[in-house]
Amino acid sequence: MIASDQFTSNAQRYGLDRIINAASEWSYPTDDLESLGWTGFVLRKYKPLNGPHSVLFFGDSNMEMYWPRVQAIGAQDQLKQDSIYFFTYGGCPPIPDLTDVQHPYCVGFVDAAKAAIRDKDIKTVVLGAHWWGYLNSASPYRYKDQSASKPDGRTGAINALAAMAKEFIQEGRTVFAIMNIPYSGLMSPPSMIRRKLTSFEIVPSPVELTTQREGLSLTETLRAALAAAGVKVIDPIHSLCEKERCPTLTPAGDPIYRDAMHLRPAFVRSSASFLDQTLQ
Numbered sequence: 001m002i003a004s005d006q007f008t009s010n011a012q013r014y015g016l017d018r019i020i021n022a023a024s025e026w027s028y029p030t031d032d033l034e035s036l037g038w039t040g041f042v043l044r045k046y047k048p049l050n051g052p053h054s055v056l057f058f059g060d061s062n063m064e065m066y067w068p069r070v071q072a073i074g075a076q077d078q079l080k081q082d083s084i085y086f087f088t089y090g091g092c093p094p095i096p097d098l099t100d101v102q103h104p105y106c107v108g109f110v111d112a113a114k115a116a117i118r119d120k121d122i123k124t125v126v127l128g129a130h131w132w133g134y135l136n137s138a139s140p141y142r143y144k145d146q147s148a149s150k151p152d153g154r155t156g157a158i159n160a161l162a163a164m165a166k167e168f169i170q171e172g173r174t175v176f177a178i179m180n181i182p183y184s185g186l187m188s189p190p191s192m193i194r195r196k197l198t199s200f201e202i203v204p205s206p207v208e209l210t211t212q213r214e215g216l217s218l219t220e221t222l223r224a225a226l227a228a229a230g231v232k233v234i235d236p237i238h239s240l241c242e243k244e245r246c247p248t249l250t251p252a253g254d255p256i257y258r259d260a261m262h263l264r265p266a267f268v269r270s271s272a273s274f275l276d277q278t279l280q
Contacts, residue, residue, distance in 0.1 A: 022255035
């Protein structure tokens with residue numbers, strides 16, 4: 001007990017408690033999400049709301065990280081006519097026919113989501129994922145029989161995503177797509193800890209957008225294909241980065257990220273206002 005108290009005291013003294021808290025934070029799912037079995041997957045519904053305008057958030061853990069903001073906005077009086085759903089699975093891209101042998105549980109994920117969207121008569125579909133991870137030059141995923149790391153496979157996957165979104169729009173639905181957040185090991189809170197001879201210090205390293213060239217190029221390709229299909233594209237980088245730099249701490253000194261590829265829940269809840277338009 002004494003050792004534990006001493007660790008806590010030292011962590012607070014050097015600011016390590018902020019780092020430790022950020023790295024361990026995750027807020028999905030919460031008790032106010034009702035789990036509905038859906039053809040081998042889980043469709044989650046925000047229980048307090050049960051109205052005619054339905055919104056479904058569809059994607060992987062990068063979509064799950066936005067739940068705290070949706071939860072906060074959903075609690076506002078003007079949204080009591082909405083029904084809010086999440087159809088997500090970590091490592092499963094919301095892209096038709098994009099698969100990976102290391103994620104066999106994703107087989108059928110997109111078809112199940114499409115069935116839920118139609119069965120629940122969803123009015124607004126929000127797509128979100130770690131797009132860069134699925135479509136970059138080192139991707140292990142395959143689009144049908146082609147590697148998504150190669151131009152033909154990548155193009156096929158993007159076209160399939162755009163075609164699916166266009167189907168939804170032709171059925172009378174509104175479709176949003178949230179582009180990638182910045183991605184770097186420098187964003188992981190533990191990477192900011194530097195040990196000194198007798199103490200520790202927190203040394204944040206803002207991420208330069210010049211290090212994100214491949215990802216930014218993918219975003220532009222995705223944006224063009226989805227916009228041409230009629231999708232409303234949201235780019236978080238415009239909110240998370242200042243000119244060519246992406247800070248890793250808030251002005252108050254709290255980490256913005258949970259790890260290299262996820263925002264921390266506390267930051268999402270208070271500051272991911274770019275998401276609000278999906279619920280208006």
